[in-house]
Amino acid sequence: MVRDVVRNDGSVIGLYHRVDHEGFKGSVKFIGTLPDTTGSWYGVEWDDPSRGKHDGSYKGKQYFHTSSSTGGSFIRPKKVDGGYSCFLAINDRYGKTNEAHAGVIIEDLFVVDGHKKQTKVEMVGAEKVNKKQSKLDQLQEVVLRGMSVYGVGPHGSELRQNTPNIEELDISATLVSSWLCVSQITECLPKLKSLNVSDNVLPIIPGADKDMPCFRTVEILYINRMHYTWKQILQTCKMFPVLKQLHCCFNSVEKLCLPSSLEQLTLLNLESNKVPSWDNVLQLASLSRLDTLILNDNKIENIYFPDVPPGDTTSCFPCLKSLSVNYNKISEWKSINELNKLQQLEEIRIVHNPIMDLATPETVRQMLVAKISTLKMCNRTEVFEDERKGAEIDYLKRFGPHWLKAGGHQEEDKDQTSAEFLQEHPRFKQFLKKYGAPETSEMEQKSKTLKDNLISVKIRNPDQPDQR
Template sequence: LVPKLQSLVLTHTLLSSWEQVAQITRQLPHLSALHLSKNILEIPKDPAALRDSFRSIRQMVLRGVGYSWDQALQCAEMWPWVEDLVLSPNGISVLRQPPDTLFQQLECLALQDNPISSWETVCRLGHLPRLKSLSLADCDLTSVSFPETPPGQKTPLFVHLVTLNLHNNRLEEWVSIAELNKLASLEDLIVKGNPVTVREKRHITRCLIVSHLGKLQLLDRMAVTRDERREAGIFYVNRFFPLWVQCGGTAEGGTPSPEFVREHPRFLSLLKTYGAPETVPDGKMPSLNKKVITIEIHAPQEPDRGPIRKRLPLSMSVEKLKALVTQLFPRKGSRFCLSLASHEEGKESVLDKERLDLSFYDITDGSRIYVRW
């Protein structure tokens, strides 16, 4: 009746075997998406014999069917060309590497809501040649590690993985976040809901994650902008520079301890990009809460007024700086924008993070702040 049907939902039906499903799908040559969730389907003795009935299937959804990973691999012999596979939740706790005859076209794999606690077992999927998206949300993962890949290098596993969902796991340590930078293609990460992400204020946590992951474009479904990456990098260098020095590093580089490199593999790269923060003679960082600098506030649209010099604590927020500017340049009902003159001639950085302190930006004695309406 509907030979051109492309998507079919047979969720929670009285179907009891794959042979019965095959009788339906062989009559639908254009069918590409098949949903069979919450069915109890007996696995055939020779799954490969039913391949012709599933030749057009590219998306298979099997939520709550009670299959182990090995049973899912048995079923996959019927539809080895699948590109999108959903297997959550099914009580899967152990994974093994699929044979080379399966999943050569698989791009998206959803394993969320399964009790998978070992990252080592996840790595058995690392050789899938086209895998781009992997969902491990609401599993029991406690750590992420690629021990055979040195810090700063890229793992040969998951080479095409762009999107990774680790929402609501049990990741405890920042080193697990640092390990994710070993994924060569990772651009989209969901990691909220892990213990490691709730110990700091939300914007600080985001800064730390962005600094750890050099290619990230989306974090928890929010875009990582160029300005945000720069601000995060400066914050990261300022925060961990004292520890870098304690572990053997210098403002020019040096050779820090292996433990520091393991936990902060991108620090040297960020240090070279943004430079070392100002230090005091004893080699310790000055307290940002006590550090006071002098800045110049310029208003190009009011040429009759020269620059206004103000001594301000680096702990002052951008929001409070804007309040000060409002007092200095009273224009009722007028919105304005603050920007920091860059060290590069003609370039400016917008100060648009109102809740962040001035210390978050690369502001030093003599820095010029421009106000424009």
């Protein structure tokens, strides 16, 4: 007979619950006995496959399945930690304590300098901070990351009564095992606006894509490192009817599709996924309220808006103000030209792309500023009006010779600039109208060779003026 294994609070550890053993987390996939042994066993699939020993089989019989051939092991129930309730975790971290240094482990207090040298620091006012935080009914932001929280447990009423003002909750990398467990926690927090469940194993189950009352106040959701596909992300988001910000970094997102459940979204973070092209990104173009899009560390090579020609304004992403495409594969200036089609783009982050190596950092920045007329922030640095003016004038001078060769002329009635040039430099005509055509001398290509830039110097001795 298999006996139930209970936590300290009396709740039962069941199948698919999450457990911890010596800092390693896993999911219970089997509870029962094994041949030629006594007592009960847990069959656990570990998050870290190197922690396991097999694929869930014992003496030729399969007792549970694992995604890795070495991800499973059998372990005695008494050796695993099933965690504790959310309220106990909050009380443990934020409740009043009479311990020395107010519960702060002073051995862990240090700073690391640029040479990775650790220097101890002193915690001043720990008791005062603890006293303030220990008023649980005033807590608005709660961070329980990495703690062994499994759910609400038998302390739902305590959580509801003692922490009514929590607006931000971080239960990432804990032992919550399902969206049901998460919903039971949020049901006790009527003012919750931001929820972080990253680094947890939360399977998508049938019926989990319905509007749930317990999530109706949540506007910001973090589901990073969950191994979710885009389809699973959309299913999850259907439970959050007023969602405005979605962070789903380090997942398994490849092909995007039109997200009907995200119409109110203002921020979308898809950093470190597997988005293969801008074609996929354009599936999101109808998100009419989206003002921030983060696509860092994907596989994007080009940016384009095929609905309008160069110089016109696209209907895609009508409210987009900030775009981050760091750590991608963008290598051509025509992608930057395309960004000028956006109606409201004010910020671009594009470091660690091949395009940044096409010239000096200063020149690349000048080009970015000149090509995107609405830009106010470039790679986290503000663009001032005098910088914009200088960048646009320098652009005129730099590409003036190319303009002349392409049929351009200082006199408007003689100007026959080719379509190819205007496609490559769609803002050039605007610069001409704004600043006038540069003089021919300003457009002369100066030699950069050493011999052509040497100056002649004569040195004479005043005591011997005839000597050279």
